[in-house]
Amino acid sequence: MSGHVAPRPGHRVSVGVHPVLRYAVRRVLAGAGTLLVLSVLVFLATSVLPGDAASAVLGRNATGPALRELRQEMGLDQPIWVQYRDWLTGLLQGDLGRSVSSYLTGSDVSVWSQVGGKLSNSLTLAALAFAVIVPVSLAGGVLVALRAGRWQDHVISTVTLVPSALPEFVLGTVLLAVFFTWLDVLPPVSLIAPGTSPLEAPDLLVLPLLTLVGVTVGAAIRMIRAGMLDALAADYVTVARLNGIAEPRVVRRYALRNALAPSIQVFALIAQYLVGGLLIVEYMFAYPGIGNELVQAVTIHDNTEVRSVTMLLAAIYVALMILADVIVLLVVPKLAEVGGSA
Template sequence: MLLAVALVVFMLFETLDSDAATVILSRTGGGDPTPEQLAALRAQLGLDRPALVRFEDWLIAFIQGDFGHSLISGRPVGDVLLGRATNSVALALITATLLVPASLALGLLAGARAGSRTDRVISVGALAAESVPSFVFGVLLVATVSLSLRLLPAVSLLPTGASVWDRPEILVLPVTCLLIGLAPHPVRMVRAQTAEVMASPYIKTARLNGIAGARLMLRQVAPNAVSASIHPLAGSVVGLIGGVAVVETLFSYPGLSQELLRAIESRDFPFVQSAAVLLAAVGIGIYLLADLLTLLVSPRARQVAMGGRR
């Protein structure tokens, strides 16, 4: 899968109408570069080699842990990624830490009272939030909380060398925006699974045997509903990769996405290629973890995975 991602990114890069040499020479302010200048710089950057040779060299180095050097700045890609990814990881971890329990709590609450006013309020709210792009909520949050009420900063800028933990207030609006955009889908999935479990015969039997209230929810309903909702939750966590990119751009948050967008604009192939494959690896790892958690909490899933063997 990672090899497929790497090939797709590489082929898309090859279809672009310019390369890093063109961008560098255009930024010098000397007008349109001459063919001789382009040829000389492409040879210096190694862009004159055949495409397959360049891909093979990058792939071998990547497998060995060498992400290459930026064609624009000359800095090691790993150093740039580490510096920027730290801020993005902080934003994603805080959001995921809040997203998972909030989605489970709201979904279980709505599903346990299917058809009630609580269920209708949560379901309608989740559907409405899921229908609106997350950047729209970001603009509304900036307009109300920042510009009108002046409670939080409108942009998440940081002084050079500072950590996001030095100014935690800049995380509030981006995290809120991500939660509003990502939580509705898992809430609806958990709600649907919970309602299905609540209507099952064994829950009715448990109630006839005097099991009710919190004991019924914690020991009978929640484990079955949550095990069927692990993959929707994993999908929302993976969605943080795309959601963080939008939010970082909207709030001028100093994360990996801004650097990645600049690298794409500059045709900085080593940076874009390495960043894309690493982000894909994170997504694949989250789905793999979801598969393992499903096997851990669901006896039925374990039986299917083992081909019916005990």
């Protein structure tokens, strides 16, 4: 007789959903709710700032009738909830709105046409920095963990900790003094021609990259070192060693995999910093990225551009965090059951 038990009449057989998928859906929904709340806060914060786009456009010609006419054209005479509704509706449809430059030049200039290329420049710089930080941090973190307390640990930790303790503008100034003023081997600014890729002039990216890597890699190495030390001290690693498994295999198969979970979260935080924290580096090296564009938009009271760019960066930020959480669950399957059922 088979051990299979047939379902009772009327009993609904449930189809299991993979814990990772269930967790990912929940995180996406939570992220969407977070972005919705943030959109309200960003809109209100930019709405209460002194001055408005109409006054900035007209300048000295901001007389009563002209100001009222332009405010009506820009929709600034509408109730604030109507303005928010129209902006959010366009945002959800992929329309970032109309830039203040439209009213300055008399042409239809969208926010995306203003920020698209500069956002691409920023993401290129961030991706290059991330591509350097990840392998350097992993290699350095694993090495100092395996040589904990030895000279390699002290040298690598000290060399990487010093630049990470400095603010971006201080480290950037030091790099400028060394590579431009003293050695004269790198340009002091990263002036990339409009319409060209930053990759076409790699020498212009060296100083911004070194600055970003320098301020982040030290903390990443220390976090990975701590995770590796915890993993190497775990019981399952001790058992593997007692069973005669070669040390490289113990490190690679048992310790490193379990140390990767917290490391992924560290890299996610670094990626989020690189996306949202480029402002100082871009300004310092005159890099044509989204940070400089955002500063200019604030200066001319282009609230539509400020709001849309802020939400773009926030969406990337949330997406990176969700992706990191999902990768952690895939790397450590046991966490998927806990995370998916929580």
